[in-house]
Amino acid sequence: MLDFELVAALKTENIKLKNENKLFRIILDHVSEGVQVSSADEIMLYYNAACEKIENISRDECLGKSLKEVYSKTNLTKDNTLHRVVRRTKVPVLNSYNQYNTKNKLTEVFSSTWSFDIDEELSGVFSILREAAPARNYLEDITLLKQKEKSELPAHENKTPKYYIFDDIIHTSKAMTDCIAYAKKVAPTDANIMLYGETGSGKELFAQSIHNASLCAKGPFVAINCAAIPDTLLESILFGAEKGSFSGAVLQKGLLEQAENGTFFLDELNSMPLSLQAKILRAIEMRSCRRLGGIVDIKINCRFICSTNIEPQELIASKTVRHDLYYRLATVIISIPSLRERIEDIDCLVSMFIDEANQRYHTHVIDIEPLLINIYKSYSWPGNVRELKHDIDSCVLLSNSSFLSSKYIPGYLYKKYTVNNESFSTTELQPNKRAEIGSTSLHMMMENIECEIIKNTLAKCEGNISMAARMLGIHRQALQYRIRKFETSE
CATH class of the missing domain: 3.30.450.20 (PAS domain)
Structure with missing residues (x-):
């Protein structure tokens, strides 16, 4: 009797479990x-x-x-x-x-x-x-809605900020942190500032940030690139002109007048002709200027910031800039580090430029191949941040997937990487690998190098993908994507 009751109870429990299992399967199928x-x-x-x-x-x-x-x-x-x-x-x-x-x-x-x-x-x-x-469709819909919402705003509400501030300078490196701290310290003063940095290092970004952190932040920020304007026009643009002062001349305010109670930025000072340097020196000393063809001195009240891509002492030694003008403008000298001096900033800069490119070109790149980051970090970047931005824009436009691939970078960039990276020089490749060079496409060689990097890193991490991703400086999802790709090609 007891056995019969036990069998019946087990049968009932079995039916219950089967029904629950069936219910769970129905739920999971919906x-x-x-x-x-x-x-x-x-x-x-x-x-x-x-x-x-x-x-x-x-x-x-x-x-x-x-x-x-x-x-x-x-x-x-x-x-x-x-x-x-x-x-x-x-x-x-x-x-x-x-x-x-x-x-x-x-x-x-x-x-x-x-x-x-x-x-x-x-x-x-x-x-x-x-x-x-x-x-992806939701993201596109949200982007379209945001664009539509922005386009429907009244004109006065649809304006982007006019100038950069220090918080816009994306960085993680100590070199840039120290540079920004120095700039912040002198920004609230009325001292004239000379910014020294290589082409594309962000001199105007610093100039605008200093202006916004200064006592004249509510005034205008007026900039002129001395290298972009012919010498014959530069004087009238700087100082203005009276009507009839030269053939076809009309009454024109100079940029120095327009910078009243604000900041006047002389970009690429080293390109200004010496004859004009004497006139702007007088304007700075006298705090006044005279329009071309004018007879009245006009008071000017602005702070001067200038920039140069030549070392400050070299400006005087080569007589590119008058020494008296130099000492007037270079009360404070801020040296902006080049990108190769702050290579650790590449990760955050790449991320920012990808986001900007996605928004501008309506693309959906979410990550970057580890080999491409390694190439970027080994390159000297003579064009600095500007060159990096343009390269990211190009790669995003050419990419046909969610990951930024190294196959879209310019050939010279990859060549520099292979020359500088000893671990992948042809002299250290095994004989069978050296034989492949010349019969293998550039893209395949790059894929092979990337595969070796990932294999070596995974071996060091004993197969721990999260740890390997951190060592490579990429997201875990990106590493998973590369692992699957290489496994397929084997």
């Missing part, structure tokens, strides 16, 4: 996210309806089969590295971006993977998959 479960030995245990739709693979094709067999005809993976890493480390990998082909369909998903251990017979990993396309 969620929009894909759910898949695989065992510790990489056998597919569960695959819901959303997964069938997302990956274009039926349950009959994958349940009870190995992951390698299920995805053998895709470019996703060969040995399921992600599965093994999560299984071994017990550390979940969240929001990993994957792109692969299944039955002539391009599949783009964000997946999150966790491990589970219920008992010795039931352990493995499970993944939640979300299609990437809707997220």
